[in-house]
Amino acid sequence: MKTYIKKFSEELFSGLKSGEQLGLFLHSEDSTFLRFSQSKVRQNTSVHQHEVTLQFNKEQRSLKMRFNLTMHLEHDLQSAKHLLDDARVQLMQMDPHPQFIALKNNGTSETFKKVDRPADSEVPGLIYETYKDTDLAGFWCSGPLRQASINSEGQFHFFETDYFFLDYSLYNGPKAAKGYYSAEKFSLPEFQAQAQATKNKLNLLNRPMQTIPRGKHDVYLEPMAMAEILGTMSYGSLSQGNFNKGYAPLKKLKDKELKLSPKFSMTENFDLGLSPLFNSVGELSPNKVNLIENGELKSLLTSTATAKEYNIETNFADVSEAPRSLDVRAGTLAEKDALSKLGQGLYLSNLHYINYSDVQTARMTGMTRFACFYVENGEIVGPIQDLRFDESIYNIFGDNLVELTKESSVFVSTMTYLKRELGAFKTPGALIKNFNFTL
Amino acid sequence: MQTLSLSQELPKRFGSLFEQQFNHYKNKADFVAFKMISETTRDFTVRNGKPDMMHTFHDIGVLIEIMKDGHIGYGATCELTPDGIAKAFAAAEKMTGVSSKYPVAKFDMSVRPKSIGQFKSQRQTGLDQLSAAQIYDFLKKTSLKLKVNDKIITASAEAMVIECRQKYMSSQGANFEQDFNIIVSAFSATAQDGAETQTRSLHGGRGICLQIGSEFFDIDRTLAECEQTSAEALELLTAPNCPTETCDVILAPDQMLLQIHESIGHPLELDRILGDERNFAGWSFVQPQDFGSLEYGSKIMNVVFDPTASNEMASYAFDEVGNPAERKYLIKDGILQAGLGSLESQYRSQISGVANSRSSSWNRAPIDRMANINLEGGSHSLEQMISEVENGVIMYANRSWSIDDYRRKFQFGCEIAKQVKNGKVVGTLKNPNYRGITVPFWKSLKALTANNTVETYGSPYCGKGEPSQVIRVGHSSPYALFNNIEIFGG
Numbered sequence: 061m062k063t064y065i066k067k068f069s070e071e072l073f074s075g076l077k078s079g080e081q082l083g084l085f086l087h088s089e090d091s092t093f094l095r096f097s098q099s100k101v102r103q104n105t106s107v108h109q110h111e112v113t114l115q116f117n118k119e120q121r122s123l124k125m126r127f128n129l130t131m132h133l134e135h136d137l138q139s140a141k142h143l144l145d146d147a148r149v150q151l152m153q154m155d156p157h158p159q160f161i162a163l164k165n166n167g168t169s170e171t172f173k174k175v176d177r178p179a180d181s182e183v184p185g186l187i188y189e190t191y192k193d194t195d196l197a198g199f200w201c202s203g204p205l206r207q208a209s210i211n212s213e214g215q216f217h218f219f220e221t222d223y224f225f226l227d228y229s230l231y232n233g234p235k236a237a238k239g240y241y242s243a244e245k246f247s248l249p250e251f252q253a254q255a256q257a258t259k260n261k262l263n264l265l266n267r268p269m270q271t272i273p274r275g276k277h278d279v280y281l282e283p284m285a286m287a288e289i290l291g292t293m294s295y296g297s298l299s300q301g302n303f304n305k306g307y308a309p310l311k312k313l314k315d316k317e318l319k320l321s322p323k324f325s326m327t328e329n330f331d332l333g334l335s336p337l338f339n340s341v342g343e344l345s346p347n348k349v350n351l352i353e354n355g356e357l358k359s360l361l362t363s364t365a366t367a368k369e370y371n372i373e374t375n376f377a378d379v380s381e382a383p384r385s386l387d388v389r390a391g392t393l394a395e396k397d398a399l400s401k402l403g404q405g406l407y408l409s410n411l412h413y414i415n416y417s418d419v420q421t422a423r424m425t426g427m428t429r430f431a432c433f434y435v436e437n438g439e440i441v442g443p444i445q446d447l448r449f450d451e452s453i454y455n456i457f458g459d460n461l462v463e464l465t466k467e468s469s470v471f472v473s474t475m476t477y478l479k480r481e482l483g484a485f486k487t488p489g490a491l492i493k494n495f496n497f498t499l
Numbered sequence: 500m501q502t503l504s505l506s507q508e509l510p511k512r513f514g515s516l517f518e519q520q521f522n523h524y525k526n527k528a529d530f531v532a533f534k535m536i537s538e539t540t541r542d543f544t545v546r547n548g549k550p551d552m553m554h555t556f557h558d559i560g561v562l563i564e565i566m567k568d569g570h571i572g573y574g575a576t577c578e579l580t581p582d583g584i585a586k587a588f589a590a591a592e593k594m595t596g597v598s599s600k601y602p603v604a605k606f607d608m609s610v611r612p613k614s615i616g617q618f619k620s621q622r623q624t625g626l627d628q629l630s631a632a633q634i635y636d637f638l639k640k641t642s643l644k645l646k647v648n649d650k651i652i653t654a655s656a657e658a659m660v661i662e663c664r665q666k667y668m669s670s671q672g673a674n675f676e677q678d679f680n681i682i683v684s685a686f687s688a689t690a691q692d693g694a695e696t697q698t699r700s701l702h703g704g705r706g707i708c709l710q711i712g713s714e715f716f717d718i719d720r721t722l723a724e725c726e727q728t729s730a731e732a733l734e735l736l737t738a739p740n741c742p743t744e745t746c747d748v749i750l751a752p753d754q755m756l757l758q759i760h761e762s763i764g765h766p767l768e769l770d771r772i773l774g775d776e777r778n779f780a781g782w783s784f785v786q787p788q789d790f791g792s793l794e795y796g797s798k799i800m801n802v803v804f805d806p807t808a809s810n811e812m813a814s815y816a817f818d819e820v821g822n823p824a825e826r827k828y829l830i831k832d833g834i835l836q837a838g839l840g841s842l843e844s845q846y847r848s849q850i851s852g853v854a855n856s857r858s859s860s861w862n863r864a865p866i867d868r869m870a871n872i873n874l875e876g877g878s879h880s881l882e883q884m885i886s887e888v889e890n891g892v893i894m895y896a897n898r899s900w901s902i903d904d905y906r907r908k909f910q911f912g913c914e915i916a917k918q919v920k921n922g923k924v925v926g927t928l929k930n931p932n933y934r935g936i937t938v939p940f941w942k943s944l945k946a947l948t949a950n951n952t953v954e955t956y957g958s959p960y961c962g963k964g965e966p967s968q969v970i971r972v973g974h975s976s977p978y979a980l981f982n983n984i985e986i987f988g989g
Contacts, residue, residue, distance in 0.1 A: 092594065098774070105572070123555070143505060154551075181594065197774060258953075306691055315684065425899070448934070
């Protein structure tokens with residue numbers, strides 16, 4: 061793919077006219093998706109998907125045009141040239157773009173990564189044999205994924221990774237426990253150990269069901285539950301552009317009207333190594349961008365386009381201004397002590413379908429999901445019926461944050477809408493008091 | 500003006516290759532089908548009268564279906580060459596063979612009918628006749644209309660103009676083509692004054708979703724609607740918060756779209772009920788034995804699956820495995836009748852279903868999806884409905900949504916509400932929210948406005964599936980009155 065996209069882009073650059081610039085962003089994947097239910101295969105899909113986005117710049121105007129590569133050079137050049145010819149006409153009928161940024165050469169880089177994983181053809185049998193004594197629903201995803209950002213000013217960044225994950229849950233009737241496995245090097249004993257840990261958690265659900273009244277309860281959020289909250293925060297809340305346009309859940313934090321707990325720090329941290337350092341236009345982010353430090357907002361994710369529009373500094377976020385490699389700083393609580401420190405309250409392994417119920421007060425609503433338990437005297441009493449919460453970030457990560465765990469978990473993105481998404485969260489678990497449940 | 504003619508050119512360029520390759524492979528497995536999807540999207544946003552996002556996307560690829568020992572597997576590729584198709588077929592054949600040793604179900608050919616025909620979205624003038632400059636000009640004018648004064652900090656107008664063609668051929672003899680013209684649009688004004696920020700939009704974010712041609716771009720009508728939208732955004736800056744109480748609630752059609760979608764559509768999907776979605780989208784409170792007996796809502800509740808509705812976004816003649824699409828009652832007089840299940844789910848569950856095997860594009864396998872799910876009208880006028888409310892609110896346009904994985908406990912928020920006291924509208928409220936539990940909520944449905952008040956909206960982004968997919972859905976509804984609902988404000 062690297063050789064192909066290089067030749068393809070060079071052919072296109074050679075046809076540019078004076079005053080024109082062209083950038084290319086490549087997303088390419090050869091993916092195997094295996095969907096499971098009852099520990100058996102429901103659907104298998106092999107996908108070969110290669111799409112390129114052309115960014116055509118001329119006279120302070122810009123148009124992005126995405127299309128799929130057939131991997132037949134003549135066909136692909138025909139499509140690209142067709143689009144560029146159209147763009148030359150269309151662009152001049154529109155106004156200059158206030159966020160227009162001329163393309164520049166942000167250097168060159170090449171990164172290749174490959175994990176050690178089982179052959180795809182072994183996976184259906186592996187899953188069946190490991191989980192045939194239970195009921196697994198979920199999916200396996202594997203295969204190479206490539207991204208590149210190239211432009212007519214000489215820039216060439218190429219990133220290729222080959223990874224896998226199994227995202228699943230186990231069922232005993234309506235009782236369910238969540239599992240997840242991804243590794244740099246697949247290890248059968250490690251895989252089987254995590255499977256057993258999830259089965260053990262499922263067994264805890266056999267204890268008597270507890271009915272919990274609405275109201276405020278102390279909770280322990282497992283890292284996976286934390287990742288759900290962080291995922292919702294990532295969707296627009298950390299964007300400088302959104303902030304300026306009026307979508308600003310963290311406005312009171314930015315305006316220093318409110319603070320979060322000094323125990324809470326959040327960084328865009330590319331040292332996790334799971335996302336390319338370059339964004340879709342090839343700009344290189346600093347390895348670390350401090351977003352919230354000791355409870356105070358240090359920066360929002362700012363793309364160069366937003367920086368230009370509002371005359372502020374860029375931190376080379378991508379156009380979406382969503383985090384690509386979010387890292388919440390760990391705390392001091394040993395995970396093994398979480399239950400005893402909680403004492404009485406709710407142990408929440410997962411949360412579900414979170415959305416802001418009031419953006420201005422950063423209030424979120426969502427549900428508990430999977431293995432969630434009532435805890436008394438530091439011991440699990442039994443599973444709870446699902447509860448709805450409605451609580452503000454200013455409480456969750458503010459005065460009500462008791463402690464974060466020493467241990468953190470890394471979650472490779474399992475998002476596969478339209479295409480596989482690169483990215484990761486690293487987060488500890490959290491002990492939080494007075495979490496508000498409403499239904 | 501030159502249009503983006505690649506949308507016309509690509510399916511022509513690859514059409515003969517598609518048929519040649521299908522004929523080459525059609526006898527190489529127990530069952531083989533090829534589906535080609537070619538879709539062009541022009542997605543333009545104008546903010547405060549200036550270009551914001553100008554994107555086009557030409558998506559074309561082929562999905563290959565293979566049946567081996569009753570298990571169906573898939574290979575998908577955009578490498579539209581003989582070598583590319585060969586690679587996709589080989590990958591599908593290999594993984595389908597391995598997976599067929601551990602199948603959830605073994606199907607027979609009844610799940611892939613021999614359907615032949617064509618479908619074309621209803622339209623006066625095709626979207627291929629619409630130039631980029633025409634779209635831009637429309638959005639610029641409407642965006643400027645939204646920005647009535649400096650308190651409107653963001654005035655945004657967006658249009659996604661979509662031309663989609665599907666072609667399907669199977670070794671069973673199926674051969675059909677469908678040609679869709681779709682427009683999704685969003686117009687919103689965000690007003691800010693000091694610490695207060697409020698956004699009002701035309702029927703919620705991207706709620707306007709239709710199968711329609713370029714006649715959609717009616718500038719005079721849209722300018723008038725944008726003027727009203729901005730005025731309401733400004734009004735919200737000084738409006739009181741929605742109170743916290745239990746009272747009557749009237750939901751406007753642009754909120755009902757979400758209520759229908761989340762608390763009727765998703766729980767009735769048979770693949771959820773069968774457990775396929777448990778790890779991601781969730782399960783369902785509906786049990787297989789509930790069909791034909793569950794009292795889902797009050798007796799005035801009639802809900803149909805209707806892929807035959809003119810101009811509604813998810814209309815089609817066949818689902819994506821060739822099941823002919825027909826209108827069907829899901830809920831009749833409040834009683835659950837049928838599920839949203841494809842031929843595969845019907846085969847597995849033996850529950851009555853519909854033609855709803857759909858995928859987001861060529862790169863995803865079809866699964867059970869909503870299409871057009873509509874609530875039929877009643878007998879009230881809106882004025883009569885309001886007159887019957889002693890203490891309540893009318894809520895418009897969704898802005899926040901959340902529901903549990905069994906589709907029971909929900910909480911939804913709207914952009915604006917009108918307070919009703921003693922049968923009259925007495926003021927505007929900001930930050931209205933309500934919550935409830937699905938079946939008790941629908942049992943509290945007390946009145947519906949008549950069919951001539953029904954409005955049609957939709958969503959381009961219904962998420963589901965592993966790997967994940969988005970799908971386009973349509974929802975029509977009248978105004979609906981519910982008794983004794985928990986409401987609250989910001």
